[in-house]
Amino acid sequence: MSQLEVEDLEVYYETEEGPAQAVDGVSFEVEEGENIGIVGESGCGKTTLAKAIIGILPDAGYINNGSINFKGDDLTEMTNAQRRRLKWEEISMIAQSAMNSLDPVYTIREQIVEAIETHRPGTGRVESGEIVTQMFELVGLDPERADDYPHQFSGGMRQRAMIAMALALEPSLMLADEPTTALDVIMQDQILKRMSSIQEEINSSMLVITHDVSVVAETCDRVIVMYAGKIAEEGPVEEIFNQPYHPYTIGLKRAFPNIRKSSQDLLSISGYPPELIDPPQGCRFAERCPMATDRCREEEPEAHYENGLRSYCHYADEIDTELRPYADDPGTWDQAAAATDGGVEE
Amino acid sequence: MSGNEVLLEVDDLKKHFKVNQGWIASLVESFGRGEPDYVHAVDGVSFELREGETLGLAGESGCGKTTTGMSLVKLHDPTAGDIVYDDTRLSEASDAEIKQFRQNAQMIFQDPFESLNPRMTVYDTVAEPLRIHDIRNETARVQRALEFAELLPAEHYFDQYPHELSGGQRQRVAIARALVLDPDFIVADEPVSMLDVSLRAGVLSLLDRMTDEFGLSVVYISHDLSLLRHMCDRLAIMYMGKIVEKGPTDQIIENPQHPYTQALINAVPVPDPAVGRERVELQGEVGDVIDIPTGCRFKNRCSEYIGDVCDQVVPPLEAKTDFEQDVACHLYDSAEGYDPYQEMTGSPSAAETGDEPESTPADD
Numbered sequence: 025m026s027q028l029e030v031e032d033l034e035v036y037y038e039t040e041e042g043p044a045q046a047v048d049g050v051s052f053e054v055e056e057g058e059n060i061g062i063v064g065e066s067g068c069g070k071t072t073l074a075k076a077i078i079g080i081l082p083d084a085g086y087i088n089n090g091s092i093n094f095k096g097d098d099l100t101e102m103t104n105a106q107r108r109r110l111k112w113e114e115i116s117m118i119a120q121s122a123m124n125s126l127d128p129v130y131t132i133r134e135q136i137v138e139a140i141e142t143h144r145p146g147t148g149r150v151e152s153g154e155i156v157t158q159m160f161e162l163v164g165l166d167p168e169r170a171d172d173y174p175h176q177f178s179g180g181m182r183q184r185a186m187i188a189m190a191l192a193l194e195p196s197l198m199l200a201d202e203p204t205t206a207l208d209v210i211m212q213d214q215i216l217k218r219m220s221s222i223q224e225e226i227n228s229s230m231l232v233i234t235h236d237v238s239v240v241a242e243t244c245d246r247v248i249v250m251y252a253g254k255i256a257e258e259g260p261v262e263e264i265f266n267q268p269y270h271p272y273t274i275g276l277k278r279a280f281p282n283i284r285k286s287s288q289d290l291l292s293i294s295g296y297p298p299e300l301i302d303p304p305q306g307c308r309f310a311e312r313c314p315m316a317t318d319r320c321r322e323e324e325p326e327a328h329y330e331n332g333l334r335s336y337c338h339y340a341d342e343i344d345t346e347l348r349p350y351a352d353d354p355g356t357w358d359q360a361a362a363a364t365d366g367g368v369e370e
Numbered sequence: 371m372s373g374n375e376v377l378l379e380v381d382d383l384k385k386h387f388k389v390n391q392g393w394i395a396s397l398v399e400s401f402g403r404g405e406p407d408y409v410h411a412v413d414g415v416s417f418e419l420r421e422g423e424t425l426g427l428a429g430e431s432g433c434g435k436t437t438t439g440m441s442l443v444k445l446h447d448p449t450a451g452d453i454v455y456d457d458t459r460l461s462e463a464s465d466a467e468i469k470q471f472r473q474n475a476q477m478i479f480q481d482p483f484e485s486l487n488p489r490m491t492v493y494d495t496v497a498e499p500l501r502i503h504d505i506r507n508e509t510a511r512v513q514r515a516l517e518f519a520e521l522l523p524a525e526h527y528f529d530q531y532p533h534e535l536s537g538g539q540r541q542r543v544a545i546a547r548a549l550v551l552d553p554d555f556i557v558a559d560e561p562v563s564m565l566d567v568s569l570r571a572g573v574l575s576l577l578d579r580m581t582d583e584f585g586l587s588v589v590y591i592s593h594d595l596s597l598l599r600h601m602c603d604r605l606a607i608m609y610m611g612k613i614v615e616k617g618p619t620d621q622i623i624e625n626p627q628h629p630y631t632q633a634l635i636n637a638v639p640v641p642d643p644a645v646g647r648e649r650v651e652l653q654g655e656v657g658d659v660i661d662i663p664t665g666c667r668f669k670n671r672c673s674e675y676i677g678d679v680c681d682q683v684v685p686p687l688e689a690k691t692d693f694e695q696d697v698a699c700h701l702y703d704s705a706e707g708y709d710p711y712q713e714m715t716g717s718p719s720a721a722e723t724g725d726e727p728e729s730t731p732a733d734d
């Protein structure tokens with residue numbers, strides 16, 4: 025059974041110029057025990073999506089349409105009190121900025137204990153203390169440091185404290201927003217591995233938002249590629265990396281630094297994503313897509329299903345035969361870069 | 371690039387922090403030691419930064435990178451050791467010299483979500499250092515800094531607050547603020563780790579331009595070796611408050627010598643799930659930064675551990691006979707003829723009875 029079912033979700037932000045359509049018609053499912061990665065450029069709506077699911081949108085944000093079914097209940101129809109009960113215990117979140125989400129005036133121990141005591145009333149001091157110790161060890165923090173305040177921790181230590189907190193109540197769904205940005209590869213490996221073994225034990229699933237391909241490759245079963253508030257492509261990890269059908273996914277792959285190459289230009293896709301307030305009709309990627317045609321600028325692409333992938337591109341059915349070599353060629357993107365004004369420097 | 375004059379010399383720098391003792395800790399640890407505990411965040415770090423050079427500082431979370439960086443720009447006063455800038459020892463510098471130094475040494479912080487004051491507009495954020503240092507031509511300089519940071523048109527950003535900016539824009543504001551005083555050197559602490567790839571490339575090329583156009587020296591802190599390879603002339607790898615390996619970037623990446631550096635570099639993934647990598651499992655836990663172990667700090671996790679010498683003698687960071695970089699490890703012969711075995715306590719009971727202490731690797 026699906027644990028989480030997001031259907032046609034629209035999340036908007038109220039702004040002076042009108043609503044910004046940060047998440048626009050997103051649908052996907054997460055099976056029990058499954059890990060899904062969400063990737064895409066800054067501002068494409070990843071954090072907004074996660075916040076909508078856990079119910080912590082800022083005041084300006086609201087769900088305009090769609091449903092979020094969690095274990096059979098529609099979260100969008102719950103009261104705040106009902107949702108608060110789910111937080112940490114059923115759904116936990118590792119937020120993008122650890123410093124912003126840890127309370128500076130309480131020690132790390134106080135914050136974890138408080139989460140435990142709120143959700144598991146009756147848990148004794150000693151038992152909570154044991155959980156803190158266990159969780160600290162799990163993320164490679166010295167339990168002796170639990171009485172430190174957040175500002176006494178290094179960047180990566182704060183992030184690990186957040187992970188410890190998110191795991192403490194063994195939730196069935198974890199939303200992890202860039203959970204390991206501040207960690208080196210060895211520690212990241214170790215923590216991701218331990219997280220997966222806990223996940224297996226408690227059969228929980230995870231949505232991981234990340235710009236780090238290695239995190240996706242190592243932890244996720246499936247990947248969602250988002251662009252400007254919409255899903256561009258979605259499917260199993262190997263297919264997304266090896267045989268993507270969407271030109272945006274192909275372009276995104278080039279921007280990853282590689283340690284085996286001594287001086288490699290990090291290439292971003294030139295240009296910027298479209299405005300979310302009054303997004304262009306047709307395919308949202310059209311302005312930056314080297315394959316775009318007039319049809320792309322007018323008609324919104326439907327889903328194309330092939331090889332386990334769901335790809336929103338008009339030409340997905342042709343990409344295997346003709347377009348892939350063209351899209352894989354760096355020259356294609358450079359030309360597109362030259363054609364777009366205001367292109368980001370290499 | 372190398373060959374240039376030394377701008378900054380860091381000499382055996384140490385920074386220790388006192389540890390909090392919560393009631394549980396004091397309860398559990400009822401065998402009180404009578405004196406407060408200290409985190410040895412930075413514990414004897416020495417290096418030089420040359421003019422126009424980019425030096426990368428890498429190492430695992432909590433190893434002391436940010437603390438080193440903050441000490442370099444005098445946001446921390448060192449517990450011991452010193453920094454020599456332009457032939458002035460900062461510990462002996464006059465107030466005027468310190469002020470001058472602060473103007474020339476700037477820092478860009480790790481988390482653009484926390485490093486900008488949420489109640490200050492972009493203009494005030496960038497202008498603040500000018501006000502502190504009493505520098506005229508405020509508007510023109512703020513404008514120029516924002517333009518350099520590619521926040522265009524600059525006026526458009528003057529009245530905006532951080533929450534109205536994307537992560538990449540925030541980091542550009544932080545860069546503009548660091549550059550507005552025309553510093554000699556900048557410490558960039560994980561300036562792009564919070565940003566996604568598409569923004570990274572832009573911010574990185576900006577940092578590149580900073581060194582090229584202004585001849586700035588940069589200490590670039592990151593745990594991401596792929597990025598450091600891309601950005602830096604030289605690298606220093608830290609482990610538990612000490613530098614364990616230091617030298618030209620290509621040397622270290624292609625031919626790492628310290629067992630920790632080797633593990634770190636082997637673990638770096640190639641951005642392609644099809645390309646397998648040899649996974650190096652580091653056994654054991656990171657050592658205790660409060661009760662510093664004797665000898666080599668990496669000994670609990672080292673796959674090359676060669677016995678009592680590792681357990682007893684702190685390996686100095688020094689030139690070795692067989693390669694270009696400096697390494698702190700007893701595996702290699704010292705170029706200066708230093709012999710660590712002479713410093714061993716030579717307690718025969720430890721050496722001969724086979725009564726191995728907990729320092730055996732891979733032994734939990």
Ligand SMILES: Nc1ncnc2c1ncn2[C@@H]1O[C@H](COP(=O)(O)OP(=O)(O)OP(=O)(O)O)[C@@H](O)[C@H]1O
Pocket residue numbers: 037038039044046064065066067068069070071072073082084085120300536537566
């Ligand atoms: N409080 C807000 N008011 C108005 N617009 C907002 C607000 N928060 C976010 N947005 C806009 O919504 C869009 C999506 O933001 P979101 O934070 O979800 O992006 P993201 O994909 O998580 O990006 P990043 O990778 O940079 O974290 C952005 O264009 C952003 O500017």
Ligand SMILES: Nc1ncnc2c1ncn2[C@@H]1O[C@H](COP(=O)(O)OP(=O)(O)OP(=O)(O)O)[C@@H](O)[C@H]1O
Pocket residue numbers: 175176177178179180181206387388409410411412429430431432433434435436437438593659
């Ligand atoms: N103000 C402080 N008070 C107490 N301890 C501190 C303080 N700042 C840093 N520390 C401690 O010093 C050690 C080194 O921290 P530092 O921030 O330098 O690490 P780092 O190498 O930058 O790690 P990261 O990659 O996680 O940011 C850590 O154990 C940290 O908790």
Ligand code: SF4
Pocket residue numbers: 270271272307308309310311313314315316317320325336337338339340
């Ligand atoms: S629909 Fe057209 S513009 Fe959009 S990704 Fe496909 S080819 Fe490019």
Ligand code: SF4
Pocket residue numbers: 628629630666667668669672673674675676680685698699700701
């Ligand atoms: S000194 Fe010994 S323990 Fe330390 S890194 Fe070298 S071989 Fe390993």
Ligand SMILES: [Mg+2]
Pocket residue numbers: 070071072120201
């Ligand atoms: Mg986000």
Ligand SMILES: [Mg+2]
Pocket residue numbers: 178179180435436437480559
């Ligand atoms: Mg740091």
